[in-house]
Every structure is written in C-alpha cells, then in structure tokens.
Amino acid sequence: MLVMMPSGLVLLASSPAAADDMSGPQAAICATLASDALGGFDSQDRQAVIAFYSGRDCRPLWVDERGTTRAADLAIAEMRRADEWGMRSADFPFAALNQPKTDGQWSSGETADAEFEITASILRYAHQAQGGRIPDPETQLSSYLDRQPSLSSAQDILTKISQSQRPDATLREFQPSEDQFLKLKTLLSNLRGKEAGESQNIQIAGRGPTLQRDTKSPEVATLKKRFDVASAPGEDTVFDAALVAAVKKFQASASLQADGIVGPQTRAALAGDGPDNNADKIAAVVANMEEWRWMPRLLGATHVFINVPAFSIRLAKDGKSIFEDRVVVGTADKQTPIFSKDMKTIVLRPEWNLPDSIKLTALLSGRPIEQQGYVVMRNGHTVESTRVNWANANLSEYTFYQPSGDDNALGLVKFLFPNKHSVYLHDTPSRYLFDERVRLFSHGCMRVRNPQVLAQDILDIVRGSAAPDVKRLVRRGPKDNGITLDTPIPVHVGYFTVWVGDDGQPQYFKDCYGHQKRITLALAGKWKQIDVGKDHLAAVDTSMLKQIRLRADARSKKEGDGFDSPMGVTNNFESVGYQRNNDSVGDLIRKKLGF
Incomplete structure (x- = not known):
C-alpha cells in the first residue's frame, strides 16, 4: 500500500494486509511519520528518517512497549559518555525514556516517541563527532579557517548503525581516530580527574634569575x-x-x-604561553579536539604537517618523523590560513612573482621598479617601468618579478600546493628570524629554516634512488627550476594550541590568531561574541578609492612628494578587478599615504 506523506514522500507498506495488520508501536510510528508530529530532525534528516522507517514497515529498532532493546542500551551508554570525547552528554537528555510506565509498559505513542528520540540522538551524536557543532568554520569563525567538516548523511548513519551488532562501537567510529586526537582525549580525562579546587597555576615568573643544574630555589x-x-x-x-x-x-x-x-x-x-588554570586547560583541549574533527580523517601515509601556534613543520612517513624544523608564519593581521592541499611542485632557485597588492606597494614607493630589484614584463616582453603611464595602465596586465638569487624574497626553494589563498612554503634570506621564539613575521606564507633538506627528503621519498641532488641543482642548476612530484604530498596547515608528545606530556601554545577562543565561544553557543573579522579573500570595496586618489593628488601638489608623476596613485583601480590577499588595495593605499 502507498501512503502519501505531507512532504510528498511515499511511505511504503509491504502489502495491504500488512498495513491493515499494523498495531501498537508500529502503527504509532507510521502515524507519526504521516503527520507533522515528527520533531527533533532538520529537514534533510527528516526525509532520511521517513525513508528509513518506511523501509522497515515502521517497525521500531530501539524500543518496544516494555522499554529499550540491548542495542539501544549500548548506544545510549555511549552517548552518555560524550563528555569523554570533548562533547556534552547534556546534548542527549533522553527525556522520552524517562516517561513513567503504566503496568510496566509504555503506550504505543510513548513507545514511538522514545524510538524517534533515540534515532534523533544518534544522528546528533554522529554529526557532532564529525564536527557538526561548527559546520562552517570559514564563515562562522574566520575566513582564515579554510576547513569544512565532512558529515555523513542521515541515511548512511542509520543504515550503518542499524546493521551493527555493537552500535556503541559504531558510534565511536564517527570520532576522529588520529593519534593526536586520542592523546588529547586522554589528557582531557586526566585534567578532569584533578581534585576539585586544586590549584593548577604552576607557572614560574616571566622574569627572574637563571635556573640551571644544581641551582637551589x-x-x-x-x-x-x-x-x-x-x-x-x-x-x-x-x-x-x-x-x-x-x-x-x-x-x-x-x-x-x-x-x-x-x-x-x-x-x-x-x-x-599556556593556560593559567585547570579550567582553561580543559577548554583549550576541547577546542583542539574540535579542530581535529575538521581535519581529513586520513592525513596521508606521507604528509607535511605545519602547526602554526608551535611555529613547527614535520614531514612524516608511515607514522615516523622524517624531518622536523622551525617555520615563520603570518602576522596576526596577515595570518597564515588553515587548510589542507596537495604539494605538487618543488621549485629550486625560484623567481618571485609579485601579487597585485605588492605591485601597488612598489609603485607607491616613488622609486622606479627596477631600483627595487624587480623586473616588469608585459605580453612576454620586458618593459621599462618609468616609460609606462601607470595612471592609465591596467596593472593586472603587467608581471612584476624578482629574479632568482640569494636576495630573492623566496630564497632558493619554494614548495607549491595550489590553494585559493595564494600562500606556500618557501625559503627566506632573513635567517635571523628563526632564532626568535615567536615567529609571526610573514604576509601569510610559511618560511622553513632548512628548505633544501626538506626538499631532498621529499624527493627521496617520492623518487627513491632517482631523486635529484637538491644542493647541486641549487648551486648549478637552471633558474626557476620546477620539479613535479610524481606523487603529490598532502600538506596540512593546522592550528593546534595543545600538543601531546610521545611521552604523554602536553605543551600549550599561545592562541596567536584567536582561533581557539572563537571555537570555545562557538561551543558555548556565544556566537555573537565571536570576532569573525574581515574576509581576507573578499572582493575589494573600491568605493573610497576615488576619494583617496583625490586626496593623494592634492597632497602631492602641496608637498611636492612626487605622487603626481606617472608612478603616482592615479591608476584606474576600478578597471583592474583586484581581489584581496591579506591586505586590500584600499588598505595598502591608506597605509602608504598615512590615512
């Protein structure tokens, strides 16, 4: 028999006789599905639930009139341990299960309510375990958090768990299985096991005498x-x-x-750098566990992992560290974005192609581009910058690049993993920055201290005995020499302020970009308190550019500072079609002109 639902979905009964014979909880479930009384589900999950129970002829899975089944007891017990996983058991109250029974039984309607309550809780648990509490970090928290939780469909969840002999174990499979996530789970348990009221503020003063072997203090x-x-x-x-x-x-x-x-x-x-007390440590661990829910479930047998708050990079193969080193990352206002992409190319002795925002900075300096160490090209030909009328030129038609060499901003090696943020990993001539403890210095890209060693290690893994000699190619090889990786290497740029070492000891790093704070606020439901900030990839608002240009022209005529020359701020910016990359064109102009 076919029953048309209000949603338009057709509810199937195995036969007219079977449909007529339905009674008790089965009939109550069918009636609920056919009405508007099915609550606790979003629209998409609702359709999957209707289809799921339709395929079961409305037979309950979790309960009967006497109470819950063994499968339900296992699933409920697991959901009540949600706090152990950095979630909240309070999100799974099971109010319908607490209904008093009459003569040891629920009514058919009460049985149906309990059935749907358990199903809704299972879907909620699975989605939360996969990161569903913050389903769109890039929009809800910060555009620098280029992460998107991968949530299983309600249909897949219900199919998988209904076929399982151990639904509790199946629910756990929706949690991340990465080793670091499981270490954080253990750390969370240890922190919560501290005696109530015990002081955990065991930090020493930031200034004081040097302490070393045999010191007494x-x-x-x-x-x-x-x-x-x-x-x-x-x-x-x-x-x-x-x-x-x-x-x-x-x-x-x-x-x-x-x-x-x-x-x-x-x-x-x-x-x-670390949290001051036990409660702060717990909040930090929970926020970090949530970030792991957004990560790819498989990092890759061979992968590169950059942890921004730790200013560190690691190349791993089959679970073992091959290379570890220091990195420099973006400043707080020009952050290194958090994302995962595949490394496809290593470039030795690279040239540096300036993005439009930095081209503009070079033009605003008032000095010829060539004197700044750059070359200007258009249509494949070198042009002399002072002979270009930049007031009428379309800047996007011109390429500014810095030739290869020891003074190149990218150094001698760069690693490319194409991404919408236009950031990558590279060398740098500014070696002294790696000696700083807090290394927030770049415009978003990541600089690695020993890039030639990293490049050789990657090529050795990918090409084996056929790998080229990186040091020799850097000394004597061609310029801008791109080496394609036969097997792309996943690169994960992470933001983890808590990291547990192999010895089980945690390290707490400073929340330099504020992402941990944003996550903590979101998990507490305090969405209005989150400083999302500007979208660093949003199209530039050019509405103020004419006014800024007029003010610049007036200032240059008054002070004679050269801004009314062909190098001046008179470009037709509206025709260029700029896109923001960390700083907008307007931001750059305002900084340069002191507005």
Whole structure:
C-alpha cells in the first residue's frame, strides 16, 4: 500500500494486509511519520528518517512497549559518555525514556516517541563527532579557517548503525581516530580527574634569575611540579638531572635551544604561553579536539604537517618523523590560513612573482621598479617601468618579478600546493628570524629554516634512488627550476594550541590568531561574541578609492612628494578587478599615504 506523506514522500507498506495488520508501536510510528508530529530532525534528516522507517514497515529498532532493546542500551551508554570525547552528554537528555510506565509498559505513542528520540540522538551524536557543532568554520569563525567538516548523511548513519551488532562501537567510529586526537582525549580525562579546587597555576615568573643544574630555589620545586619530576626527600628545591631532562624536552617542543637552562626565553615560554588554570586547560583541549574533527580523517601515509601556534613543520612517513624544523608564519593581521592541499611542485632557485597588492606597494614607493630589484614584463616582453603611464595602465596586465638569487624574497626553494589563498612554503634570506621564539613575521606564507633538506627528503621519498641532488641543482642548476612530484604530498596547515608528545606530556601554545577562543565561544553557543573579522579573500570595496586618489593628488601638489608623476596613485583601480590577499588595495593605499 502507498501512503502519501505531507512532504510528498511515499511511505511504503509491504502489502495491504500488512498495513491493515499494523498495531501498537508500529502503527504509532507510521502515524507519526504521516503527520507533522515528527520533531527533533532538520529537514534533510527528516526525509532520511521517513525513508528509513518506511523501509522497515515502521517497525521500531530501539524500543518496544516494555522499554529499550540491548542495542539501544549500548548506544545510549555511549552517548552518555560524550563528555569523554570533548562533547556534552547534556546534548542527549533522553527525556522520552524517562516517561513513567503504566503496568510496566509504555503506550504505543510513548513507545514511538522514545524510538524517534533515540534515532534523533544518534544522528546528533554522529554529526557532532564529525564536527557538526561548527559546520562552517570559514564563515562562522574566520575566513582564515579554510576547513569544512565532512558529515555523513542521515541515511548512511542509520543504515550503518542499524546493521551493527555493537552500535556503541559504531558510534565511536564517527570520532576522529588520529593519534593526536586520542592523546588529547586522554589528557582531557586526566585534567578532569584533578581534585576539585586544586590549584593548577604552576607557572614560574616571566622574569627572574637563571635556573640551571644544581641551582637551589623555590621556583625549582614549582618546575618539578609542572613537569611531574620526582625528588629525593628534602631535595625538591634542587635543580637535578631529571629536571634538566624535562626542561630540555620542553625547550625542544617550544623551538628553543635545548640546553636545560631556564634563562629569559625559556622563562617567557613557561610563563606566558599556556593556560593559567585547570579550567582553561580543559577548554583549550576541547577546542583542539574540535579542530581535529575538521581535519581529513586520513592525513596521508606521507604528509607535511605545519602547526602554526608551535611555529613547527614535520614531514612524516608511515607514522615516523622524517624531518622536523622551525617555520615563520603570518602576522596576526596577515595570518597564515588553515587548510589542507596537495604539494605538487618543488621549485629550486625560484623567481618571485609579485601579487597585485605588492605591485601597488612598489609603485607607491616613488622609486622606479627596477631600483627595487624587480623586473616588469608585459605580453612576454620586458618593459621599462618609468616609460609606462601607470595612471592609465591596467596593472593586472603587467608581471612584476624578482629574479632568482640569494636576495630573492623566496630564497632558493619554494614548495607549491595550489590553494585559493595564494600562500606556500618557501625559503627566506632573513635567517635571523628563526632564532626568535615567536615567529609571526610573514604576509601569510610559511618560511622553513632548512628548505633544501626538506626538499631532498621529499624527493627521496617520492623518487627513491632517482631523486635529484637538491644542493647541486641549487648551486648549478637552471633558474626557476620546477620539479613535479610524481606523487603529490598532502600538506596540512593546522592550528593546534595543545600538543601531546610521545611521552604523554602536553605543551600549550599561545592562541596567536584567536582561533581557539572563537571555537570555545562557538561551543558555548556565544556566537555573537565571536570576532569573525574581515574576509581576507573578499572582493575589494573600491568605493573610497576615488576619494583617496583625490586626496593623494592634492597632497602631492602641496608637498611636492612626487605622487603626481606617472608612478603616482592615479591608476584606474576600478578597471583592474583586484581581489584581496591579506591586505586590500584600499588598505595598502591608506597605509602608504598615512590615512
């Protein structure tokens, strides 16, 4: 028999006789599906639920009149452990299950209510486990968070769990299985296991005397408590070998010189970057677990992982670290975006093609482009910048590039993984920046300290014995030499302020871009308090450009600063079709002209 639903979906009964014979919970489920009483589901899930129960002839899966089935008990028990996974068990209240029974039984309607409540909770749990609490981080939190949780359809979830002998285990499969996520789960349990009211503020002062082997100080006892280092009786204030080892491990994780001496930089790292108390640590761990839900479930047997708050990069193969090093990342107002893409090309002795925003900066400097070390080309031919009337030129038709060389802004190696943000990984001539503890210096790209070693390691993995000699090619090879990777390598740019080492010890890094704070607010439902910021890829608003240009012309005539020359701010910006990449054209003009 066919029953037309209000939604337009057809409810199937196996036969007219079967439909007529329906009674009790089965009939109540069919009636609920055919009415507007089916609540607790969004529109898309609702259609899947109707189809699912239609295919079962409205037979309940989780309950009968006497209560829940064994499968339901397993699933409910798992959902009640949601807090262990950084979720909230309060999101699964199961109010219908608490209905009082009359003579030990529910009515048919109460049974149907309990059935749908469990089904709705299962769908909610699976989606939350996959990151559904923040389904669109790029829009809801920040355009720099280029992540999109991958949510299974309600149909797939219900099919999978209804066929499972252990629905609790099946529910757990929707959680991330990445090793770091599971370590965070363990850390969360440990933090929540701390005694209520216990002080966890065991940071030492940011300034103070140097602490090293054999130093005696009350701060040594604080460090031992922080790193969980045991002491012989009466020796808790003595800086011993065990504490030296613990400090070295911390320094290495914080990209500091691992000498075991607590000097100014180590003090600053110990005092300033991590959360101050247990509650803050728990919030940080939960936010980081949520970020893992947005990550690809398979990082790749071989992959590159960049952790922005730790200023670190790691090349891994089959779970083992092949290469680890320091990186420089974007400033707080020109952030390194968070995303995953495949590395396809390594370029040795690269040229640097300037984006339109930096072309404009070069033009606004008032100096010929060539004097700034750049070459201008149009239609494949070199042109002299001073002979171009930039007031009428379409800037997008001109290529500005910096030739290969030791002074090139990209250094001698760059790694390309095409992405909408136009950022990549590269070398740099500014070597001194890698000695800084906080390395927020770039315009969004990531600079690596030893790029030639990284390039050689990647090529060795991809090409084996046929891999070229990177150092030789850098010294003697062709310029702008692009080497295509036969097998693309996934590159994951992550933002994890909590990282658990192989020894189980956590490191807490500064929330330099504020993403952890945004996630914490979102999980608390405080959406209006989130500073989403400007869309760093939004089209430029050119409405103010004419006014800015007129003010610039007036200023140049008054001060004689050269802005009324062909190099001036008189370009027809509206015709260029600029797109923002970190700074908008308007932002750049205002900065240059002091507006």
